Amino acid sequence: MTIEDLTADDSGAIEQAAALLVDFAPNRAAAWPDLEEAYETLEEALEGDALVRVAVNDAGNVVGVAVCAPQYSHAWELHPIVVAGDEQGRGIGAALLADVEELVAAEGGLTIYLGADDLDGLTTAAGADLFPNVIGHAQGLKSQSRRHPLGFFLQQGYEVIGLIPDANGPGRPDIWMAKSVAGLADAADEDEEAAAEDADGADGREDAEDAEAADDRDKVEVEAKPAP
Numbered sequence: 023m024t025i026e027d028l029t030a031d032d033s034g035a036i037e038q039a040a041a042l043l044v045d046f047a048p049n050r051a052a053a054w055p056d057l058e059e060a061y062e063t064l065e066e067a068l069e070g071d072a073l074v075r076v077a078v079n080d081a082g083n084v085v086g087v088a089v090c091a092p093q094y095s096h097a098w099e100l101h102p103i104v105v106a107g108d109e110q111g112r113g114i115g116a117a118l119l120a121d122v123e124e125l126v127a128a129e130g131g132l133t134i135y136l137g138a139d140d141l142d143g144l145t146t147a148a149g150a151d152l153f154p155n156v157i158g159h160a161q162g163l164k165s166q167s168r169r170h171p172l173g174f175f176l177q178q179g180y181e182v183i184g185l186i187p188d189a190n191g192p193g194r195p196d197i198w199m200a201k202s203v204a205g206l207a208d209a210a211d212e213d214e215e216a217a218a219e220d221a222d223g224a225d226g227r228e229d230a231e232d233a234e235a236a237d238d239r240d241k242v243e244v245e246a247k248p249a250p
């Protein structure tokens with residue numbers, strides 16, 4: 023499996039990624055009701071500054087997609103990250119997220135944030151009177167179902183930074199989460215320096231090897247776990 027850029031000229035991959043948004047988006051009714059809207063989201067992302075990364079299986083099919091766009095000078099919003107239903111639980115979501123985090127850090131981003139709506143009563147924030155003391159509710163927030171991605175993001179190092187009460191109607195809040203990626207830029211620089219030293223030491227073809235390394239950086243090989 024590889025993680026790579028979704029490109030504007032790859033209509034087959036765009037079609038598969040759009041289908042994932044429609045089929046597996048967390049809040050289907052609210053987000054991407056049809057392929058047309060999913061295409062629009064992806065096309066806008068591809069035209070702008072967003073990172074659009076896809077997980078592609080060995081058969082060449084898109085089985086995961088993540089979009090992350092700069093919304094502040096140093097904070098990027100992840101919206102969305104989706105893995106095909108029959109491929110979930112294999113580490114693909116975690117690998118996509120780690121990939122996006124590294125790329126955001128390499129772009130100088132310091133924070134990634136996201137909204138994880140709860141339209142279906144899957145966390146303790148749903149159906150509750152969150153005012154007053156919204157922050158208190160956020161601190162005590164618990165997931166009540168694996169159908170909500172709260173547990174996934176907590177496991178990947180994100181923390182709850184707030185709630186928007188009734189964001190999607192009475193008792194249907196949005197849950198905001200964030201993670202610092204500030205430390206990842208230094209680690210990436212060190213990896214790059216080590217790779218450059220290896221290439222320089224090998225023989226005289228540094229330019230060709232450097233160019234190849236740059237291509238390889240964009241396309242990452244990952245090993246998915248067997249389905250649970």
Ligand SMILES: CC(C)(COP(=O)(O)OP(=O)(O)OC[C@H]1O[C@@H](n2cnc3c(N)ncnc32)[C@H](O)[C@@H]1OP(=O)(O)O)[C@@H](O)C(=O)NCCC(=O)NCCS
Nearest residue numbers: 048102103104105110111112113114115116168171173174
């Ligand atoms: C959330 C999502 C992207 C996770 O992708 P995934 O490929 O299934 O996740 P992974 O297999 O990489 O999981 C990584 C770890 O998180 C855990 N995890 C995954 N989903 C979880 C959940 N909902 N609650 C708690 N833990 C979860 C896994 O068990 C795994 O743990 P392990 O490393 O101890 O085995 C995927 O379930 C999905 O597409 N959901 C629907 C769309 C969605 O809700 N997107 C997020 C909001 S935009």
